[in-house]
Amino acid sequence: MKKVYARPAYCMNCHLCEVNCIVAHSRSRDLFRAYKRENLRGTARVIVEERLPLSVAVQCRHCDDPRCVAGCISGAMVKDPETGIVYCQEDKCVGCWTCVAGCPYGAIRPGEKNGRPVPLKCDLCREADEPACVAGCPNRALVFEERRAGA
């Protein structure tokens, strides 16, 4: 399946992937409204880790046998059998955070939206052609592509 791959050598630590992720997962799809009206600051599903001068964006690897899906007590977290995308049906989530303890990459964070729990994890912007983090990366430090296993 196509996944987002980070290319650390090209990352300049601008955090635009986080900003674009937040906007893509907002109701308004508008940067100003997402931050100032919907209060979505800090809810990115991709996180730039820093060990300056090194920086790299970390996000869900959409595992073949996802621990987050195995551990989900409500059945909210699923892996789409067609696309391979691992995502949360957020209205079913009860916020137990077993998924957080399960993710081998630390790519799920406990979050909240309108008083409801939301596991903050990448869903590859599953209704778009290309994830917002990739589309907005100014230096192609994130690429969306198919790679063979082990490649």
Add this chain to the structure above:
Amino acid sequence: MNYVIIGNSVAAVNAVAGIRDYDREGSITIVSAENYYAYGRPLISYWLEKRVQDQDMPYRPQEFYAQNNVCVLLGRRAVKLDPEACQVHLDNGEKLPYDRLLLATGGRPFVPPIEGLTPANYFTFINYDDVRRLQAAAIPGREAVILGAGPTGLKAMESLVQRGVKVTLVELADRLWAPALDPEAGALVAGFLQDNGVNLYLNDTLTSVYREADGRLHLELKSGRELQADILVMAIGVRPNVELLEGLPGVTINRGVVVGPDLGIGLPGIYAAGDVVAGSPPLLPHAAIQGKIAGRNMAGARETYLPLPPYNALGFLGLHIISIGNSVANEGYEVLTEVDPAALVYRKLVLKDNRLAGVLLINKIDHRAGIYRQLLEEGLEVAPFKDALLRPDFGLLSLPETIWRQKLAE
């Protein structure tokens, strides 16, 4: 191929998915003692406090069974297993032939003999019917005593408190959730519960119960303490449902059924997964993973289940706890901690030979929990980055470069 699965919870549903990874054609029959399609068992406490409604209980959408061509026999019990004839006998006299059989029968609450205790004067807290019964009794202002302060007792406590019931927890050990919380963490959580109006009696247990003339329960504890209550919940543990296997040559029962690395139980074509398995922590992720692997192996794969350390995420009344591996250990281990009692924060990493052996995170849980669990399961040596482990910026990049590069390429 003819597959029969006894049980219809998390292990069973994941076994269906596992079978269908390899076999789209074979017929699958699920024997479900409960009258419900699979639901997440841990959701019952959320249902009781009305955070989850009936329509959100199903673990998989209704179409799941049809899409996977599964026949579900609801409200049917398997009463006998005949491995010679490869048949399962049902409670209506029917005999189900199988080529591959999965025992995903789970466990049931352990209720010790206690003077005066009858099914009419206590509740258990493990399935949908339990909370449906409890719902009628859990009226604001009533008083409940819960025997057992492990995860089940604590979730029962939460949902009853949220319904306005006054709760007393009685625990035989010297602290709450003793297999996961060390004494310091136990004291921290006990303080939190008491601040939320929950009574807690440790080092104590129920010795007798009777119903008084006014219909209330009169409880006597080992300490001599006497309590009055409207509701008694027994939450001291579960026992694997192994009755179908008892006395069968070739099968080893050690509380649960002993399985090989392929999750086979030693009889041709028969596998087990979930809480019925001996030595497996009765936890949902473990049941799901075992179910998937057992299902695949039933359909011809050769996968191995490597026993996983326990890991559990438990939240109640807004306090969230993640426990991984041996989170209780102190003596003989290297222990790193970050403690802020005022904020109810307790973060503890247990190390043995520079490898993570246990993790306990209270009231400050984040994505690092998953990395800790992975490090613990992989047995990766943490010496090169030990100082970074509890730092707020600990992450994948804290690991050796070859490792994080490999992980990000997955």
